Amino acid sequence: MKQRVSPPRAFLRGIPITVWMLVLVIGPLALTFLMSFYSTDGMQIISTLTLKNYALFFTDPLYVSVLAKSMIVALIIAVLSILTAYPLAYLVSFRLRRGKQLLFMLSIIPLWVSYLVRIIAWRTILGNKGVINSALLAIGAIREPLTFLLYNRFAIAITLTYICIPFVFIPVYTALEKIPRNILEASSDLGAGELRTFFTVVFPLSLPGLVTGFIFAFIIALGDYIIPIQLGGTQGIMFGNLIWNQFGFAFNWPLGAALGFILFGISVVVLTATSRFGTTEGGFLSE
């Protein structure tokens, strides 16, 4: 269909959403971008434009190394989420006849269960006096509580993987459900076994959903700052914490804005680079 422009009157109903967008999306992001070129003097924000904050990011090894480590952790989390969510989606979509709807619901319910409650749960499980340690102590498998469970990147990775699983499950499941079942029959009629059918037919067709899930998991993991505070301890500082600190006790909003914009840039690059392969369908907002 040829792109046409509607008559001016039709644009009236676009006013509320446009005002919202200017006030709550474009305005704040633009001001943050502007502030990333400001600097501070004690508690005072100085509004002369400077590249100081970005220069600091590239010269101080702390920032680059934390960002690099965070990206690696986010990548690991995205991979772990796929390794759990993909087989689950495949199982529910292809292997079940009865109870499919129920298991689908059970797979996505954790998505809507309070983020904070899930953090509390994992602190309870991994803590020094937590579930794993008390169980292992009780059966005599260990004498001292295992300390590597909590307050490091391992704890962050487990908890964030837990958070990300439904975000990967939904787009993968949607992609799998769309695969016409008769092409599986065709594949099997032509003599391919289940494994071969999976790798040559199912997997390639599910890639858009997989990519979407991957991006979501990566961005969620990279941007989180509450889980690192709650479960990461001093060893597990992530890029989100560096941003958060500038708005907390470090009180350097311009630097925080610059770091925030670097994260924004990474998110935009990841989203656009992969949106060509991914799909917006099976996102969480389309029904």
Next chain:
Amino acid sequence: MGLKIYGALIFLFLYFPLAIVLIFSFSPTKTLVGMQGITLKWYEELFRDRGLLTAFLHTVLIGLGAVTIAIVLGVSGAFFVTRVHFPGKGVFRTLVLLPYILPGIIMGISLLIFIRNFGIKLSWFTVLLGHVSFTVPIVMFQIMSRIARMGPNYQSAAMDLGANPAQTFLYVTLPMIRTAIIGAALLAFTVSFDEIVISFFLTGSAWMTLPVYIYGMLRFGLSPKVYAISTIILGLSLILIIFMARYTGRSADVYRAGKKEAGEAA
């Protein structure tokens, strides 16, 4: 077979942590090993915690307020994007989605910087603004997919039969998107009820939402009270999810059709 076992293990991984929270909330002692009997005393303590009850009320009010505003903006926005043609629509859609797909910390700091730039003090109002930012894309995209499945013919037919735009909306469009609105509202409320990443930046020290209040409780370690309120939150989200499942997605169409038949039979 192997796949089924793997699947069962994943379900165990998904639900074990939630079960732990539930069990601990009824435990008289702090440890699971050697748990003796069950108690409701942590729940009783919750009801004596004034700060917590106030925070709970705040969260509900913010959720209701944000969802109401998001429905007005989201529904009008959804019709705008699906029915009005203009260049740059793809960019417009992406911009609407930003508050939902960007890491929460970016929206949090941006809104904080924006709000402080205008000298506005942190209060319930700033928290509300924050919640309106991410509930709008939730509502709008839910409604958009319903409109896309509905097609434009019904409205054209109503107009041909002499209905004015207001009548068309009230008698034709609104009944058709009603379940989508309810579903979107429940979804947006669930997300708002739980939100902490953005709220954290926009909450002052005096006016707190429930997640921010619980976060404060965590500074003193994991108390049985934390498990009790967590369990209540789990229960509430489960109720919301069950209602949501009824009203969103394709199942909503089936449900609606079923109801209609029941209505006709009556």
